[in-house]
Amino acid sequence: MASQSAKKATIYRMVMPGHTCPYGLKAVDLLKRQGYEVEDHWLRTREETDAFKAKHDVKSTPQTFIEGNRVGGYDDLRRKFGKPVQDPDATSYRPVIAVFAVAALLALATSWAAAGSLLTIATGEWFIAFSMCILALLKLQDVESFSTMFLNYDLLARRFVPYSYVYPFAELLAGVLMVAGALMWLSIPVALFIGGIGAVSVLKAVYIDKRELKCACVGGNSNVPLGFVSLTENLMMVGMAVWMIVKPVGVGLGH
Structure with missing residues (x-):
């Protein structure tokens, strides 16, 4: 039967x-x-x-x-069978969630290895620095595609096209130096510069001009909408740079 x-x-x-x-x-x-x-x-x-x-x-x-x-x-x-079918053109925040989740896990693991504790001030610093490195890596997979998408909204890149190719390398440099806690005289101004311009560019494109664009934050082939995510990426860089300037000596990375 x-x-x-x-x-x-x-x-x-x-x-x-x-x-x-x-x-x-x-x-x-x-x-x-x-x-x-x-x-x-x-x-x-x-x-x-x-x-x-x-x-x-x-x-x-x-x-x-x-x-x-x-x-x-x-x-x-x-x-x-009633199972979802992915639409290749649909917007998705999944890549961003994956980036920040992995960065958070790496920060927690690094803090545990370095200090024997999961939640330290350095955990937050490493989270931002690791996020910058991963986001830069995604952009560097296809710099040409990133550059094309980036030129849709970045104010400096639209005036000076080579900046669209430099950006992911600058983000990676700042992130790596912040992970190491080294050469802060270089990483701080780089993060302030690219993060500040990026934040202003997103604010203008999305919240002032009301344009609907794709975000280049996770690479040039993503379907992540430009807006909160890209703004967060840039504000994180600016915030990290400011923290590195004002934080007490002996606190955070490398200590």
């Missing part, structure tokens, strides 16, 4: 010597997790794949069939 009532699905996916379709693997896994017995058909050559597409009048694989009816590709399968 169990075998008669078992849910069954058939899938056709590319499994070639030089390529195994990742969406096919995801589709098989999803079907099994939904309790289906999967009849797994491999398309082993380009000719087999093209013949399958022509026969079923589809443009892509994998293709899943349930009870003889074609469901479609991996996204179609997720929709059938």
Whole structure:
């Protein structure tokens, strides 16, 4: 009785010597997790794949069939099971949440290793410095794309285009020096300069001109909306620089 009532699905996916379709693997896994017995058909050559597409009048694989009816590709399968499907054009704060969460964990771990305590003044300083380094890293993955997006709103970059290429390197430099607690005579003015200009630029573009733009804070290919996040990034840099100037001697990083 169990075998008669078992849910069954058939899938056709590319499994070639030089390529195994990742969406096919995801589709098989999803079907099994939904309790289906999967009849797994491999398309082993380009000719087999093209013949399958022509026969079923589809443009892509994998293709899943349930009870003889074609469901479609991996996204179609997720929709059938009521699971969310990511819209590549939708705005998302997930990259920013990931950055700040990782920076916070690194700051806590570093504080524990250095002082045997999770919550110290240095924890907050390291959190900001690590955040700057990670955000710079994301920008440096594709400086050209970052520069293009950055030029949409940064006031200095729009007057002096090379600044859009310098910015992520300057942010990384300031962040690394602040982690080390070294060369504050250099890191403080750099953070004040780029953070101050950035904050003013975001305020003007978003809150005065009311423009709807994408934020370059996590790189040039993100769908994070320009506004609070980018403003926070810049104000964090300014705040960190000011703190480094006014904090009591012997407090925080390196102590």
